Amino acid sequence: MIVLDGHSILHAIPELMTILKRDPITAMQRLLGRAMRESKITVVFDGKQPAPFPTSHVKVIFADSMDHKYERADMVIRELVINKKASLVVTRDEALRSTITQLGGKVVDPEVWYSGKSQENFPKLTKHNNSNLQNKRGPGGTHTEWIDLFRNRPRDDTDDS
Numbered sequence: 356m357i358v359l360d361g362h363s364i365l366h367a368i369p370e371l372m373t374i375l376k377r378d379p380i381t382a383m384q385r386l387l388g389r390a391m392r393e394s395k396i397t398v399v400f401d402g403k404q405p406a407p408f409p410t411s412h413v414k415v416i417f418a419d420s421m422d423h424k425y426e427r428a429d430m431v432i433r434e435l436v437i438n439k440k441a442s443l444v445v446t447r448d449e450a451l452r453s454t455i456t457q458l459g460g461k462v463v464d465p466e467v468w469y470s471g472k473s474q475e476n477f478p479k480l481t482k483h484n485n486s487n488l489q490n491k492r493g494p495g496g497t498h499t500e501w502i503d504l505f506r507n508r509p510r511d512d513t514d515d516s
Contacts, residue, residue, distance in 0.1 A: 356443075357445065360444065362428065367465035400428055429454075445465055446462065
C-alpha cells in the first residue's frame with residue numbers, strides 16, 4: 356500500500372500550495388483527486404478532520420481521530436510501516452524519510468509521485484539511505500541520488516561544438 360503524507364505533499368507541490376493558501380479544503384480535495392488514480396492508497400493528514408471527504412477507494416486518516424490519537428501524521432505513518440501496512444511512503448519530511456528507511460520502507464518524493472511518473476522509472480529515488488540524508492535535497496532528490504541515477508548513463512562524445 357502507498358501512504359501519502361498529506362500536508363507534506365500539499366506544501367511540496369506548487370500548484371497545491373497556491374490553492375492551500377486560499378482554500379485548504381479545496382487543496383486537500385485536489386490531492387485526494389490525484390490519489391484516486393492509484394490503487395491501495397492511504398492519505399494521512401495532521402490534526403483533526405476539517406470537513407467530510409467522501410472517497411471511493413482512497414482511505415483518508417487524520418492523525419487526531421477516534422482511531423489515532425496523535426497530533427501529527429508522522430506517527431500514524433510510522434505505525435503503518437511498523438505494522439507492514441505501508442510499503443511506500445510519499446513525503447518530503449526528512450525526519451520521516453529517515454525513520455521509514457530505518458524501518459525497511461521505501462520513500463518517494465512528492466514531485467515524482469504527483470507527476471504520475473511510475474516509481475519504477477526512478478529506482479534510485481525510491482530508496483533512501485542515511486548517508487544520502489546528509490546531502491542537500493533538490494526538487495527530485497539529493498545530489499548523490501542524481502549522480503547515482505546518471506552514473507552509468509552512456510555519454511555522447513560526438514558533440515563537435
